[in-house]
Amino acid sequence: MNLTLKVWRQRNASDKGGFVTYKADGISPDMSFLEMLDVVNEGLVKKGEDPIHFDHDCREGICGMCSLYINGRPHGPKRAITTCQLHMRSFSDGETITIEPWRATAFPVIKDLAVDRSAFDRIQQAGGYISVNTGGVPDANEIPVPKPIADEAFNSATCIQCGACVAACKNASAMLFVSAKISQLALLPQGQPERYRRVQSMVAQMDAEGFGGCTNTGACEIECPKEISMTNINRMRRDYFTAKFFKEEEIR
Amino acid sequence: MILDSKIPDGPLAEKWSKHKFNLKLVNPANKRKYTVIVVGTGLAGAAAAASLAELGYNVKAFCFQDSPRRAHSIAAQGGINAAKNYRNDGDSVYRLFYDTIKGGDYRAREANVHRLAEVSVNIIDQCVAQGVPFAREYGGLLDNRSFGGAQVSRTFYARGQTGQQLLLGAYSALNRQIYEGKVKMYNRHEMLDLVKIDGEARGIVTRNLITGEIETHAGHAVLLCTGGYGNVFYLSTNAMGSNTTAIWRAHKKGALFGNPCFTQIHPTCIPVTGDHQSKLTLMSESLRNDGRVWVPKSREVAARIRKGELKASDVKEEDRDYFLERKYPSFGNLVPRDVASRNAKEAVDDERGVGGSGKAVYLDFADAIKRLGKAAVEAKYGNLFDMYYQITDEDPYTQPMRIYPAVHYTMGGLWVDYNLMTTIPGCYALGEANFSDHGANRLGASALMQGLADGYFVIPYTLGDYLATIGPKPIDDKHPAFAEAKKAVEDNVKKLLSLKGTKTVDEYHRELGNIMWEYCGMARSAEGLTKAKGLIAELKEDFWKNARVMGINEELNMSLEKAGRVADFIELGALMVEDALQRAESCGGHFRVESQTEEGEALRNDDEFAYVAAWEYTGDNQPENLHKENLVYENVKLTQRSYK
Numbered sequence: 001m002n003l004t005l006k007v008w009r010q011r012n013a014s015d016k017g018g019f020v021t022y023k024a025d026g027i028s029p030d031m032s033f034l035e036m037l038d039v040v041n042e043g044l045v046k047k048g049e050d051p052i053h054f055d056h057d058c059r060e061g062i063c064g065m066c067s068l069y070i071n072g073r074p075h076g077p078k079r080a081i082t083t084c085q086l087h088m089r090s091f092s093d094g095e096t097i098t099i100e101p102w103r104a105t106a107f108p109v110i111k112d113l114a115v116d117r118s119a120f121d122r123i124q125q126a127g128g129y130i131s132v133n134t135g136g137v138p139d140a141n142e143i144p145v146p147k148p149i150a151d152e153a154f155n156s157a158t159c160i161q162c163g164a165c166v167a168a169c170k171n172a173s174a175m176l177f178v179s180a181k182i183s184q185l186a187l188l189p190q191g192q193p194e195r196y197r198r199v200q201s202m203v204a205q206m207d208a209e210g211f212g213g214c215t216n217t218g219a220c221e222i223e224c225p226k227e228i229s230m231t232n233i234n235r236m237r238r239d240y241f242t243a244k245f246f247k248e249e250e251i252r
Numbered sequence: 253m254i255l256d257s258k259i260p261d262g263p264l265a266e267k268w269s270k271h272k273f274n275l276k277l278v279n280p281a282n283k284r285k286y287t288v289i290v291v292g293t294g295l296a297g298a299a300a301a302a303s304l305a306e307l308g309y310n311v312k313a314f315c316f317q318d319s320p321r322r323a324h325s326i327a328a329q330g331g332i333n334a335a336k337n338y339r340n341d342g343d344s345v346y347r348l349f350y351d352t353i354k355g356g357d358y359r360a361r362e363a364n365v366h367r368l369a370e371v372s373v374n375i376i377d378q379c380v381a382q383g384v385p386f387a388r389e390y391g392g393l394l395d396n397r398s399f400g401g402a403q404v405s406r407t408f409y410a411r412g413q414t415g416q417q418l419l420l421g422a423y424s425a426l427n428r429q430i431y432e433g434k435v436k437m438y439n440r441h442e443m444l445d446l447v448k449i450d451g452e453a454r455g456i457v458t459r460n461l462i463t464g465e466i467e468t469h470a471g472h473a474v475l476l477c478t479g480g481y482g483n484v485f486y487l488s489t490n491a492m493g494s495n496t497t498a499i500w501r502a503h504k505k506g507a508l509f510g511n512p513c514f515t516q517i518h519p520t521c522i523p524v525t526g527d528h529q530s531k532l533t534l535m536s537e538s539l540r541n542d543g544r545v546w547v548p549k550s551r552e553v554a555a556r557i558r559k560g561e562l563k564a565s566d567v568k569e570e571d572r573d574y575f576l577e578r579k580y581p582s583f584g585n586l587v588p589r590d591v592a593s594r595n596a597k598e599a600v601d602d603e604r605g606v607g608g609s610g611k612a613v614y615l616d617f618a619d620a621i622k623r624l625g626k627a628a629v630e631a632k633y634g635n636l637f638d639m640y641y642q643i644t645d646e647d648p649y650t651q652p653m654r655i656y657p658a659v660h661y662t663m664g665g666l667w668v669d670y671n672l673m674t675t676i677p678g679c680y681a682l683g684e685a686n687f688s689d690h691g692a693n694r695l696g697a698s699a700l701m702q703g704l705a706d707g708y709f710v711i712p713y714t715l716g717d718y719l720a721t722i723g724p725k726p727i728d729d730k731h732p733a734f735a736e737a738k739k740a741v742e743d744n745v746k747k748l749l750s751l752k753g754t755k756t757v758d759e760y761h762r763e764l765g766n767i768m769w770e771y772c773g774m775a776r777s778a779e780g781l782t783k784a785k786g787l788i789a790e791l792k793e794d795f796w797k798n799a800r801v802m803g804i805n806e807e808l809n810m811s812l813e814k815a816g817r818v819a820d821f822i823e824l825g826a827l828m829v830e831d832a833l834q835r836a837e838s839c840g841g842h843f844r845v846e847s848q849t850e851e852g853e854a855l856r857n858d859d860e861f862a863y864v865a866a867w868e869y870t871g872d873n874q875p876e877n878l879h880k881e882n883l884v885y886e887n888v889k890l891t892q893r894s895y896k
Contacts, residue, residue: 012807030525032643038530038758045756045811050802053810055318058491059531061639062416063322085642110462111808114318118439121319125431129424130383134303134708135374137381141338144392154385154410157417161321190383 001027001088004096005040007052010109013116017109019098029089033076034059034066036088053112059084061225064160067167068113069100074164074223082162082225102163104172106210117163119209120177127201128181130190143189156184158226165220165228171212176220178206179236180228186239196243203240255508255866255881258669259363264887265345268367271670272713276720283308285724288715289456289471291443291498293320295415295422295700296683297477299707302425305434307712309719312469313426313435314458316442316493316813321423324479324491325703328415329536329636331399331407332700334372339396343404345369350888351402352698355588356663356691357840357856358890359511359864361883363670364688371709372701376408378708382421386410398586399538399696407697412536412635418700422707441467442813443498444744446474446505446679447737453502453679454727455734457741461813464805466745468738470729472719473678475711476502477703480662480684482515484821484828485773486765488659489521489534495817496824499666499685507674508866508879510667510687512824513832516694517774517841518660519592522643522653523612527762532658533643535615535636537696540585542620542629543653545592547604547613549573554604564606564614564652575599583895590693590841591895593657594854597774600656607654616652657774661699663690663840664831667866667881671714672706675866678718682706687864692840745805748815753798757815760795764788764818764825772825772832777845781833788826795822827867827876834878837861849892858890 003024010017024040031039034056041051057065061082068083070076076086091097099113107115145153157180165176182199185191191198214233221230260271278286286309290301293315301313315323335348348369353360376394380386386408387395399407410417429435440461447455447468455470481496482488503509520535548554549571556562575595577584585592596613599605606612621629626649630637637648644654666674666681668688673680683703690698771784795818802811838847838854839861847855862885868877 028526028528031528032530035528035530039528042756042758045800045802046754048800048802051811053808057317057322057493058324058327060327060489060533061642062327062413063317063324063491064319065317065322080638081642085639087642087645089645114808117318121321121427121437121439124424125427127431129428130381131428132378132381132425133306134299134378134425134712137377140336140376140380140386141393143380145388146392147388147390150385150388150392153383154387154417157385157410157420158413160416161319184385185383188383188385190381 001029001091001093003027003091003094006096006098008100009052009112012111013108027088029087031088032059032084033070033086033088034084053114055114056084061085062160064162067102067115067162069102069167071098074102074167075225079222080225080227102167104166104211106172106174107163107166120161120163120174122209123174123178123202123205124181126205127194127198130185131194145189149187153184153187156180156187156228156232159228160226162225164223164225166211168219168223169212170217170219171215173214174206174211175214175233175236176224176228176230178202179232182239183232183235186235195239196247199236199239200243253675253868253879255667255879256669257361257881258671259361260670264362264366267363268370275713275717278716278720280308282724284310286310286719287312287471287727289469289474290314290477291456291475292323292477292479292685293426294323294325294477294479294683295419295703296707297323297475298419298422298426299704300475300477300682300711301435302422302429303708303712304715305429305432311429311435312438312471314438314441314443316440316461318439320426320437320439321419323419324494325419325700326416327491328700329412329534330538331397331409331414331697332375332418333399333406333697334376334408334701335369335406336373336376338394339405341404343406347404348372348406352689352695353691353888354893355693355695357693357893358691358858358862358885359839359883360689360691362885362887367710368689368702368705371705374709375701375704379418379421382424384410384417384421397538397541402695412538412633415700418704422704444501444741444816445737446502446676447733448505448676449731449733452677455729457737459741459745462808464807464809466738466741468729468734470727470734472722472727473680473715475680475682476666476685477682477707478685480665481821481824482659482662484764484825485659485768486761487524487529487532489518489532492531495820497817497820499681500820500824502666502674502676502679504869505676506869507676507679508667508868509664509827510864510866511664511831512828512867513772513835513842514663514692514840515659516589516661516663517593517657519589519596519657520615520655521658522640523607523609523656533639534658534660535640535653535655537589539615539633539636540592542632543585543615543617544574544619545576545585545613545615546572546574547599547606551603554606557606558608558610573604580895587895588693588695593841594774594843596657612654612656614652615655617648618652621649661694663687663692663694667864671717672711673718680711680715682711692842744816745812748801748812748819749805751796751799751801751815753800755798755800757799757801757811757818760791760799761818761821763791764822767791768825768828772829774841775843775845776832778833778836781829784829785826788822788829792822792826795819830876831865831867834865835861856892862890
């Protein structure tokens with residue numbers, strides 16, 4: 001396959017940046033999208049040019065490190081996969097592909113296609129956990145959890161923190177991501193003691209990071225590589241309002 | 253140098269509890285006066301950093317990824333073993349211990365492995381308390397499955413994403429401590445050297461991957477939790493960033509390297525499609541619970557499949573060779589990884605391989621779908637089947653998967669004593685980065701167990717003993733050792749950036765991978781290894797002449813990062829070959845062609861090789877010194893493994 005790439009190049013956070021066009025020739029349909037970029041980069045290095053920087057690591061769709069806004073969609077045209085699992089057979093010969101970084105105020109560009117997603121870490125640090133120390137916990141089978149509840153908590157827990165939901169949202173809202181973690185812990189019996197404190201802390205941090213609000217468009221759910229459902233956002237809202245109306249505790 | 257493993261005296265089952273009692277404690281009021289450096293935030297690192305911070309120590313944690321949650325532990329699929337005996341099927345701590353020792357082909361320490369089995373039960377309790385959503389049954393209790401070579405169901409799992417869920421649990425504990433201010437987290441930082449003062453580890457040198465700044469960090473102890481080095485083979489199931497740099501630089505500073513050639517080749521990975529391939533994707537071993545492995549009986553049929561004239565489903569039952577079931581009737585498709593891998597290779601070498609390249613065997617679910625129904629198979633393996641489909645464009649519900657072995661895990665690593673301390677006092681290695689618990693072959697679902705055991709339940713005890721011994725006096729970060737180490741790192745960066753040759757760093761990495769896979773992979777011979785030695789020496793020389801590294805230090809520069817890692821991989825590759833050469837026996841995943849039974853099975857040589865090979869660095873391009881720690885088996889009788 002022979003392709004034309006329009007790639008966002010930006011030296012660093014303060015650089016204005018812009019699109020640069022590259023040819024990608026002799027691409028095999030069996031290559032993954034990132035392997036195609038590897039090939040382009042090897043060519044650039046051979047010519048003495050700076051390779052295109054992009055984040056990636058596990059290349060099996062689970063670490064959440066890869067990103068890329070491809071032809072106007074996070075993780076490209078296919079549903080329920082990350083960029084590293086996207087293969088070139090999903091494109092046609094001669095196609096022009098536009099590649100951009102995630103675009104959101106809370107995700108500043110570091111270089112080219114790599115952005116800073118540490119805001120997500122800080123939201124989790126604000127309360128995305130059950131406060132137990134190592135040791136001294138009850139036997140794993142002491143508290144039974146109904147299978148449907150455990151399964152649903154698992155579904156929420158599969159979020160890979162890639163940020164596609166934010167990139168897809170016209171408001172750059174992080175609610176799908178934040179609500180997934182809140183839901184996972186709010187569904188499980190182990191998460192009950194801190195349930196209402198957690199939702200307030202995490203939402204407060206989310207707002208402080210500069211993410212937008214949710215207006216129920218649903219782009220996040222469609223673009224999420226792990227198919228996290230918007231039901232999580234409803235659960236988060238319910239818990240948040242319950243907390244604010246009836247159970248307001250001091251946020252740490 | 254005398255290697256003291258510090259294994260406590262007394263009966264096996266009492267060693268750990270006795271040892272815990274004998275270890276010194278740090279006064280609670282003094283804990284805050286200590287700083288501990290943790291490099292790597294996978295299961296071992298995140299668990300250690302969180303647990304030590306909970307105890308009151310100050311922790312500085314480092315990862316090269318953009319978030320600690322992205323460490324490669326996240327990709328582990330299958331499960332985690334624990335001797336809970338929830339199934340009432342005869343499991344026990346001793347049985348888990350025994351299986352792990354046997355599975356490792358009698359090249360691991362009895363005491364370490366028994367401790368691992370003991371604490372395995374605590375791990376599951378801990379994870380459930382953190383909110384890890386393990387698979388459950390309708391009664392609400394935890395589900396188990398049998399996994400890779402075990403005859404009891406002791407594996408806990410979370411669909412095909414167990415590593416992810418366990419790491420997120422450890423990450424959440426880490427986050428809590430970051431929020432409390434007890435852990436200072438450094439994302440996108442790479443450790444480039446270890447700092448030693450008076451022979452003891454007192455800090456590290458890092459490079460900030462965004463700004464390029466070379467920084468030094470001081471601490472009372474350094475914990476290396478940086479994972480395995482499977483990427484020395486270029487193609488492996490490891491993440492692209494997984495590397496050996498931290499442990500390799502510690503090795504060059506005096507930490508002995510244990511059993512470097514012990515590599516695990518995982519039998520069920522998606523086969524290579526071409527030269528562009530950047531990594532291999534694992535298909536969880538759990539698939540072998542229901543999938544049946546086969547190739548055509550005849551070369552002619554296999555050749556027709558390779559040419560695309562025949563589909564797998566067209567091959568008649570009597571023309572198929574379910575070789576694992578045929579050769580190992582009692583374990584069948586569930587033989588340990590090394591046995592499954594070697595047999596797949598044999599079938600391919602016999603020209604009965606399938607797929608375009610011929611380097612694959614089938615893993616067939618037709619019988620399972622007939623027996624259980626498609627829905628049940630989907631519920632168990634849905635995400636794996638989807639992943640397979642995305643990569644290969646083939647539907648595993650209607651045609652068998654094609655699989656082939658790939659490098660997956662490295663049992664070798666820094667040599668550590670019973671306390672997980674390397675031969676450098678104050679420098680520890682946890683998880684896959686150490687050599688300790690898996691011998692010559694790791695059993696399925698035991699990597700997660702070991703990482704978390706080291707981090708949650710071993711290091712919090714053993715580290716205290718060392719810290720109490722050295723006392724809480726602050727580390728002098730103005731000591732010249734810091735400036736010296738920093739200068740050496742800066743010089744190395746400059747040297748790499750000055751390389752303006754014609755070949756990309758990836759080309760060298762690929763070449764190294766080819767050499768390693770060809771001569772130091774599943775089957776090894778003295779002749780091949782000797783040849784590999786020469787090839788790697790040539791490659792190293794050429795790298796420092798003709799590699800091309802782009803950009804400058806003061807920016808995000810993946811060209812520079814890669815160059816440093818590949819340079820270390822080349823040196824490690826040479827040591828692995830050296831180690832493989834001296835180990836003239838077949839054991840675990842390594843088939844030494846000179847050492848086989850009449851039936852062509854692996855033949856171990858306990859009289860000569862029941863030891864840990866620990867290598868001492870002596871200088872650039874100098875041969876390393878071999879030290880031997882003899883393995884003493886007081887409880888288990890060494891037998892030739894048989895899965896027939």
